[in-house]
Amino acid sequence: MREHNLGLVLRRVADAPAPVSRADIALVTGLTRATVSSLVDALLEGGLLVELEPRSGPQGGRPAAGLVLSDRGPAGLGLEVNVDYVAACVRDLRGAVRHRAVRRGDLRGRRPAQALRALLREAHAALDAAGNQGLVVAGATVAVPGVVDAADGVLRTAPNLRWRDVDVRDLLRRDARLAALDLTVGNEANLAAVGELDARPEGPDGFVLVSGEIGVGAGIVVGGRPFRGGRGWSGEIGHVPVEPDGARCSCGARGCLETVAGQEALLRSAGLDVPASSSLGGEGSVRLLVDAAQADDPRALAALTAAGRAIGLAASAAVNLLDVQAVILGGIYAPLAPWLTGPVGDELTERVVTSAWAPVDVLVSRAGTDAAVLGGARTVLDGVLADPASWLRRAGVA
Numbered sequence: 001m002r003e004h005n006l007g008l009v010l011r012r013v014a015d016a017p018a019p020v021s022r023a024d025i026a027l028v029t030g031l032t033r034a035t036v037s038s039l040v041d042a043l044l045e046g047g048l049l050v051e052l053e054p055r056s057g058p059q060g061g062r063p064a065a066g067l068v069l070s071d072r073g074p075a076g077l078g079l080e081v082n083v084d085y086v087a088a089c090v091r092d093l094r095g096a097v098r099h100r101a102v103r104r105g106d107l108r109g110r111r112p113a114q115a116l117r118a119l120l121r122e123a124h125a126a127l128d129a130a131g132n133q134g135l136v137v138a139g140a141t142v143a144v145p146g147v148v149d150a151a152d153g154v155l156r157t158a159p160n161l162r163w164r165d166v167d168v169r170d171l172l173r174r175d176a177r178l179a180a181l182d183l184t185v186g187n188e189a190n191l192a193a194v195g196e197l198d199a200r201p202e203g204p205d206g207f208v209l210v211s212g213e214i215g216v217g218a219g220i221v222v223g224g225r226p227f228r229g230g231r232g233w234s235g236e237i238g239h240v241p242v243e244p245d246g247a248r249c250s251c252g253a254r255g256c257l258e259t260v261a262g263q264e265a266l267l268r269s270a271g272l273d274v275p276a277s278s279s280l281g282g283e284g285s286v287r288l289l290v291d292a293a294q295a296d297d298p299r300a301l302a303a304l305t306a307a308g309r310a311i312g313l314a315a316s317a318a319v320n321l322l323d324v325q326a327v328i329l330g331g332i333y334a335p336l337a338p339w340l341t342g343p344v345g346d347e348l349t350e351r352v353v354t355s356a357w358a359p360v361d362v363l364v365s366r367a368g369t370d371a372a373v374l375g376g377a378r379t380v381l382d383g384v385l386a387d388p389a390s391w392l393r394r395a396g397v398a
């Protein structure tokens with residue numbers, strides 16, 4: 001019962017737009033003042049809450065101390081290993097980003113242990129940065145560009161990294177500092193959807209976030225909650241067919257969305273081919289495409305229109321099935337949105353059967369390229385907020 005009530009009190013403070021008093025918590029939760037005070041004291045001692053200096057009200061009444069989430073207590077660590085970069089981010093309990101780093105480098109063809117060493121360097125730098133700011137990292141979530149078995153943290157397949165059945169969690173736990181943390185592994189697009197949801201408190205509460213990278217993934221949010229599917233394998237929009245007899249995809253099938261709208265397919269059809277082994281991948285080459293489109297280069301514009309139509313085609317199937325209000329363009333599609341939004345919207349208008357009554361919004365990602373690490377850190381923090389008693393036990397507070 002006490003464990004449940006600790007969560008109730010902490011959630012009340014987390015959800016309030018302004019500092020809350022103990023009396024307010026008692027009123028809202030129906031708990032006695034004495035119970036609330038005892039719970040609040042434990043949360044203060046465990047570093048989950050801080051009490052602001054009492055301030056007199058405008059009528060000069062008895063001042064009440066305001067409680068807010070601590071910005072010096074537990075923190076969430078979001079990590080990401082992707083095809084051409086690794087990234088890390090630390091967020092405090094209030095959600096503020098306290099550290100972020102992205103390191104570019106093509107990881108294709110690298111053995112998992114070798115690629116994960118690059119991630120470990122960023123993880124250590126993030127843990128150091130958290131420690132230097134008086135934060136204690138409560139756990140880490142690792143985003144990977146592939147299909148992850150949520151139950152055991154095994155990456156089943158990441159076609160663009162050419163990894164199969166890689167126990168990412170086990171490999172990272174061989175590092176003593178990461179072994180000390182609660183570590184989970186998730187699909188990058190699913191975690192990006194969590195980051196995007198967090199960046200849009202006003203909604204929409206249902207969307208498909210389509211993220212363009214070397215591969216193309218989707219994070220699905222339905223009714224304000226991420227929809228991960230039965231095994232956490234949902235969102236593989238990059239392998240929805242848009243040209244059934246088209247080019248061979250990294251997954252083995254033909255004409256997947258990735259073969260038209262993946263980063264390299266897009267650059268190639270724009271005449272901006274970058275060799276696969278080049279470290280010029282990622283943002284640098286996307287900037288070339290933005291420059292070409294701004295200069296009205298006909299090949300670049302045609303490639304973007306074709307990619308936009310293919311994204312709209314695949315997304316319309318998702319919207320017809322899931323009844324979500326918006327399609328959000330993320331990853332490399334965010335800087336390319338001025339040229340993609342039109343063709344994506346045209347396809348949605350034509351193909352989503354209900355669009356005459358409720359047009360589907362085409363939005364640009366707010367969380368941007370950091371969405372997956374932001375969402376990963378958020379996932380850790382949500383765990384602490386949902387079960388503060390576990391954190392207090394670890395912190396030695398009874």
Ligand SMILES: [Zn+2]
Nearest residue numbers: 239249251256
């Ligand atoms: Zn495919």
